[in-house]
Amino acid sequence: MTTTDTHGTPHSGSAAQHHVSLAETATAHNYQPLPVVLASGEGAWVTDVDGRRYLDCLAGYSALNFGHAHPRLTAAAQEQLSRLTLTSRAFHNDRLGPFCRDLAELASMDLVLPMNTGAEAVETAIKVARKWGYERKGVAPDRATVIVADGNFHGRTTTIVSFSSDPVARDGFGPFTPGFRTVPYGDSAALEAAVDENTVAVLLEPIQGEAGVLIPPPGYLKAVRDVCTRENVLFIADEIQSGLGRTGTTFACDADGVTPDVHVLGKALGGGIVPVSAVVSRHDVLDVIRPGSHGSTFGGNPLAAAVGHAVVELLRSGEYQARAAALGERLRGRLDGLIGRGAVAVRSRGLWAGIDLDPALMTGREACLRLLDRGVLAKDTHGSTIRLAPPLTIEADQLDWMCDQLSDVLTQEGS
Numbered sequence: 001m002t003t004t005d006t007h008g009t010p011h012s013g014s015a016a017q018h019h020v021s022l023a024e025t026a027t028a029h030n031y032q033p034l035p036v037v038l039a040s041g042e043g044a045w046v047t048d049v050d051g052r053r054y055l056d057c058l059a060g061y062s063a064l065n066f067g068h069a070h071p072r073l074t075a076a077a078q079e080q081l082s083r084l085t086l087t088s089r090a091f092h093n094d095r096l097g098p099f100c101r102d103l104a105e106l107a108s109m110d111l112v113l114p115m116n117t118g119a120e121a122v123e124t125a126i127k128v129a130r131k132w133g134y135e136r137k138g139v140a141p142d143r144a145t146v147i148v149a150d151g152n153f154h155g156r157t158t159t160i161v162s163f164s165s166d167p168v169a170r171d172g173f174g175p176f177t178p179g180f181r182t183v184p185y186g187d188s189a190a191l192e193a194a195v196d197e198n199t200v201a202v203l204l205e206p207i208q209g210e211a212g213v214l215i216p217p218p219g220y221l222k223a224v225r226d227v228c229t230r231e232n233v234l235f236i237a238d239e240i241q242s243g244l245g246r247t248g249t250t251f252a253c254d255a256d257g258v259t260p261d262v263h264v265l266g267k268a269l270g271g272g273i274v275p276v277s278a279v280v281s282r283h284d285v286l287d288v289i290r291p292g293s294h295g296s297t298f299g300g301n302p303l304a305a306a307v308g309h310a311v312v313e314l315l316r317s318g319e320y321q322a323r324a325a326a327l328g329e330r331l332r333g334r335l336d337g338l339i340g341r342g343a344v345a346v347r348s349r350g351l352w353a354g355i356d357l358d359p360a361l362m363t364g365r366e367a368c369l370r371l372l373d374r375g376v377l378a379k380d381t382h383g384s385t386i387r388l389a390p391p392l393t394i395e396a397d398q399l400d401w402m403c404d405q406l407s408d409v410l411t412q413e414g415s
């Protein structure tokens, strides 16, 4: 152990300590990072400023599904970087069309509306759904409502936090955007009861990531699909974290045989290199957007499109989905063994897991600090839950090693 003591505090005078102090004095405190200062990364591994290596089991909250510096992705970025990076959408570029064609095909949809961050894509989907409601469904002006789930996480903009149920995300940021109705997650009867003539969309995460990898009961997504079809309501699946191979299928909805009307994508779409997000849907939905009604200076820029296209190419092979499925089985077997041995509940799908720790044992953050000391990067959520989302490129023996570290942390008190 070179940079941290057992509670993850960098030794004074170390390079890490210097960077932590600098960040603390010069950045707004909107995060509370673990005390590790990363300097490089390759595959599933990252190295800190003092040369210590860690297995990255957060993978940028799934933005790094293909690991750090994936050769195909860095090559695509580097090639594009020296050719053309930004045109604005005032002009065409030769990267956007091929990217959007192949992404639409991957999602079995018609059209792509490219944006940058996940929150922007969610905002875009909400705008599209409202406009669709007025123009296609005949909802009275300014009456459109969108049904969302309790415990959701869809980003940080003013409108999106308006329908968050997390007080920390909301408090102090009002006045809020009206037009949202919250129902319990996983309860299709409650959702159906909330639909009325003004409902234009249901916006859901097929698996709630930030909430702790909450998987809805079997049949839920299918029931939501049926309600939406019957009531002429758009089903918007926020697959920003769950999509693009993470759960063992291209989209998490695939496992339930469900096709939403709108896919919202982000995170891994940018290969961990640049922010790339997208709203992917059919003509009858996205055709409500006309020149001037929506846009973004950077959305669909050639660098983003080149990287996004390389991501789509990686996913077209099915290799990463298969890896996530197979390694996910292995992970689940190991995590199930932790129940009653420090963990009270475990949820996982593919290479994505939420582990509820026994709160009497330690907090999620304490567990993550101890994992850090053992060379594993993971992130806590909601006090006593640890979220694991290693790159889909992780090897089986690395995954086993990570599980060994977790098991040791939970069973060796005060380790």
Ligand SMILES: *Cc1c(COP(=O)(O)O)cnc(C)c1O
Residues within 6 Å of the ligand: 061, 117, 118, 119, 120, 122, 153, 154, 155, 156, 205, 209, 210, 238, 239, 240, 241, 242, 266, 267
């Ligand atoms: C991360 C995330 C977002 C927001 O994406 P940003 O790129 O951080 O704006 C939205 N929805 C879900 C499900 C996410 O996990």
